[in-house]
Amino acid sequence: MKKLLIKNGKVISPADGLNGELDILVIDGKIEEIGSELEDKEAEIIDAAGKVVTPGLIDMHVHLREPGFEHKETIETGTKAAAAGGFTSVACMPNTDPVIDNASIVESVINKAEFEGKVNLFPIGSITKKLEGEELSEIGYMNEAGIVGISDDGETVMNSEMMRLALDYVKAFDLPVLTHAEDQVLSGDGVINEGYYSTVTGLDPIPAAAEDIIVARDIRLAELTDSRLHITHVTTKRAVELVRDAKERGVKVTAEVTPHHFTLTDEAVLTFDTNTKVNPPLRSEEDVTALKEGLADGTIDAIATDHAPHAFEEKNVEYNYAPFGISGLETALPLVITELVKPGIISLEEAIEKLTINPAQILNLDRGRLKEGSKADITVLDLDEEYEVDVDEFYSKGKNSPFDGFKLLGRPKATIINGEVVMKDNQVL
Amino acid sequence: MSFKHKHLLDLMDLTREDIQLILDTAESMKEIFTRSIKKVPTLRGKTIINLFYEPSTRTKSSFDLAGKRLSADMMSLSVSTSSVVKGESLVDTARTLEAMGADAVIMRHSIPGASHLLAESIEASVLNAGDGSHAHPTQALLDMYSMREERGKIEGQTVAIVGDIKHSRVARSNIWALNKLGAKVRVIGPPTLIPVELEDMGVEVYYNLEEGLDGVDVVNILRIQLERQEAGFLPSLREYTKFYGVNERILELVGDEVTVMHPGPTNRGVEITPGVAYGDQSIINEQVTNGVAIRMALLYLLTGGEKIEETTN
Numbered sequence: 143m144k145k146l147l148i149k150n151g152k153v154i155s156p157a158d159g160l161n162g163e164l165d166i167l168v169i170d171g172k173i174e175e176i177g178s179e180l181e182d183k184e185a186e187i188i189d190a191a192g193k194v195v196t197p198g199l200i201d202m203h204v205h206l207r208e209p210g211f212e213h214k215e216t217i218e219t220g221t222k223a224a225a226a227g228g229f230t231s232v233a234c235m236p237n238t239d240p241v242i243d244n245a246s247i248v249e250s251v252i253n254k255a256e257f258e259g260k261v262n263l264f265p266i267g268s269i270t271k272k273l274e275g276e277e278l279s280e281i282g283y284m285n286e287a288g289i290v291g292i293s294d295d296g297e298t299v300m301n302s303e304m305m306r307l308a309l310d311y312v313k314a315f316d317l318p319v320l321t322h323a324e325d326q327v328l329s330g331d332g333v334i335n336e337g338y339y340s341t342v343t344g345l346d347p348i349p350a351a352a353e354d355i356i357v358a359r360d361i362r363l364a365e366l367t368d369s370r371l372h373i374t375h376v377t378t379k380r381a382v383e384l385v386r387d388a389k390e391r392g393v394k395v396t397a398e399v400t401p402h403h404f405t406l407t408d409e410a411v412l413t414f415d416t417n418t419k420v421n422p423p424l425r426s427e428e429d430v431t432a433l434k435e436g437l438a439d440g441t442i443d444a445i446a447t448d449h450a451p452h453a454f455e456e457k458n459v460e461y462n463y464a465p466f467g468i469s470g471l472e473t474a475l476p477l478v479i480t481e482l483v484k485p486g487i488i489s490l491e492e493a494i495e496k497l498t499i500n501p502a503q504i505l506n507l508d509r510g511r512l513k514e515g516s517k518a519d520i521t522v523l524d525l526d527e528e529y530e531v532d533v534d535e536f537y538s539k540g541k542n543s544p545f546d547g548f549k550l551l552g553r554p555k556a557t558i559i560n561g562e563v564v565m566k567d568n569q570v571l
Numbered sequence: 572m573s574f575k576h577k578h579l580l581d582l583m584d585l586t587r588e589d590i591q592l593i594l595d596t597a598e599s600m601k602e603i604f605t606r607s608i609k610k611v612p613t614l615r616g617k618t619i620i621n622l623f624y625e626p627s628t629r630t631k632s633s634f635d636l637a638g639k640r641l642s643a644d645m646m647s648l649s650v651s652t653s654s655v656v657k658g659e660s661l662v663d664t665a666r667t668l669e670a671m672g673a674d675a676v677i678m679r680h681s682i683p684g685a686s687h688l689l690a691e692s693i694e695a696s697v698l699n700a701g702d703g704s705h706a707h708p709t710q711a712l713l714d715m716y717s718m719r720e721e722r723g724k725i726e727g728q729t730v731a732i733v734g735d736i737k738h739s740r741v742a743r744s745n746i747w748a749l750n751k752l753g754a755k756v757r758v759i760g761p762p763t764l765i766p767v768e769l770e771d772m773g774v775e776v777y778y779n780l781e782e783g784l785d786g787v788d789v790v791n792i793l794r795i796q797l798e799r800q801e802a803g804f805l806p807s808l809r810e811y812t813k814f815y816g817v818n819e820r821i822l823e824l825v826g827d828e829v830t831v832m833h834p835g836p837t838n839r840g841v842e843i844t845p846g847v848a849y850g851d852q853s854i855i856n857e858q859v860t861n862g863v864a865i866r867m868a869l870l871y872l873l874t875g876g877e878k879i880e881e882t883t884n
């Protein structure tokens with residue numbers, strides 16, 4: 143019988159109404175008891191005095207690159223990075239090679255994660271075969287194999303009829319459709335946000351309208367089909383307004399935002415550092431303000447990293463030639479605390495909601511809570527630790543972060559999965 | 572005053588004083604042109620490499636001549652874009668150039684910011700000879716020099732830049748330089764070729780040529796790229812010429828005091844008529860001559876050659 147006792151931490155679980163100094167006793171991977179001054183002489187003790195204890199963090203949007211792009215990341219290195227970042231569960235996108243568009247690849251990813259993964263891994267299947275936007279993937283078979291949603295992330299299903307069919311079809315399996323909102327004809331060869339900085343740098347622009355148009359379309363289609371739509375990486379002011387308005391009308395729409403989109407503006411591109419090249423692009427100050435408002439008023443449900451690791455040599459090229467993406471798992475929580483919680487944009491409880499119970503509910507995961515009898519996925523945070531980001535210390539193979547050298551406040555200190563401590567004091571065990 | 576920059580990547584970061592120093596240095600360089608032997612040993616022993624990822628006869632020759640007139644060892648490396656796509660990396664090329672002992676690398680590249688990447692990857696000084704739509708600092712500096720020479724001053728002058736502003740590195744660099752030197756800047760072109768939020772760079776935008784040219788001192792006409800029509804920015808070149816082409820009638824309208832400039836090569840009969848290009852008000856040929864002086868000045872300032880006075884013959 144394996145026992146773990148987390149003592150003296152401030153336990154916060156919004157879904158369970160917990161917010162106070164409590165101890166948590168874990169036995170054989172499950173939460174046995176939550177209460178004051180618990181004792182168990184046989185238990186391994188984690189002293190969480192002065193720290194915050196939350197349900198294990200969930201990142202509903204990562205790219206682990208396996209199969210096909212193991213030089214960028216593997217399930218092993220990606221889930222280690224997740225553990226280092228305080229995440230106990232991640233959902234991985236299907237734009238691998240081959241694409242996760244059938245049950246056998248879903249199974250192989252799940253099997254690999256069982257042997258090599260450090261955290262819980264939930265695959266997302268593709269909407270269309272090979273992400274080509276032309277034929278629906280075998281969503282039912284993939285659902286049986288264990289997917290938690292469908293997405294052609296990285297590509298937009300540009301054919302509106304195909305998107306409608308996908309939204310209709312998933313209702314049989316109660317899966318969400320996670321949409322990548324980008325009118326790819328309008329964004330063309332663009333690499334950065336259209337605005338003052340695209341004009342100054344001469345880099346090809348992507349207008350905010352490219353996102354707004356597809357967000358508007360997909361909300362309308364979700365309304366038409368009465369299906370569940372989740373909008374990934376929202377970045378524009380208008381998209382936030384569209385989601386807010388749709389929610390008010392009762393459309394089943396949810397949305398996420400990434401830490402880099404609420405932290406940086408397109409001004410960062412002036413350096414031509416390819417670590418600022420992301421899709422959707424870093425937006426204007428006005429958009430960033432709108433994202434923060436959306437987070438504060440609940441329009442944006444989740445914070446997800448869109449962890450997109452790339453090999454060093456792939457990013458160390460001219461801006462146009464570099465792939466889009468930031469390695470995000472290991473800086474997400476510190477950015478949430480530094481950029482959102484400390485300045486009072488959202489409360490700590492709201493931040494935890496957006497990193498635990500909300501993504502769990504969107505993906506139908508039985509996670510994101512701290513209650514007796516539930517799986518002991520737990521994260522311990524230090525809100526006050528100041529540290530400087532050093533990409534060389536990342537567990538991820540992707541060192542492509544624009545936050546290298548940033549001084550951030552707050553850090554995950556322990557990651558516990560099914561009662562097993564997999565990360566402690568910034569070391570993945 | 573000395574030039575404190577190691578590279579010349581764009582004009583955004585240069586001060587008014589920096590620009591004036593370059594222009595003043597170019598004046599002493601131009602004096603060398605008048606000598607019977609147009610060559611000084613200032614950069615003897617320095618290795619300067621022309622690294623061109625895009626074909627450009629004019630800029631490349633101008634740099635080549637500038638280096639040779641200062642006695643530098645000039646070398647040219649033309650890299651086809653196809654080899655880049657095949658995986659040949661700019662950073663690797665930079666290391667090769669370093670191994671060859673380059674003191675300065677002059678680079679032309681189709682991607683904005685490519686010269687920044689080169690500057691980060693190499694110890695030598697980097698001169699941006701045009702990077703995509705981003706910057707063409709030496710062209711803008713030679714434009715400033717030519718304008719100052721022709722008009723006597725830049726401060727207070729009203730300068731109109733006409734054409735494809737959206738894709739023009741010349742326009743962007745000119746806007747920075749003109750604003751720093753106290754000129755008033757207008758841009759004129761079809762709305763599809765004007766980038767967003769351009770006014771924030773300190774310019775007035777006109778879509779009508781005649782309105783935009785009213786009261787200007789200088790008109791700087793950009794080369795229109797033929798592929799812009801194919802990409803759908805323009806209905807036809809014929810229509811562009813009708814509404815934005817500078818011809819004798821337009822010139823008559825704006826008056827004979829207006830100076831006409833063009834970075835070359837011109838599309839004769841498209842954005843400019845031959846009569847305007849070779850007319851009395853045009854300083855297009857002087858721009859070419861001044862380009863060599865400006866590039867000599869920059870090679871001298873960036874590679875820290877011997878003092879000109881000491882090396883004059």
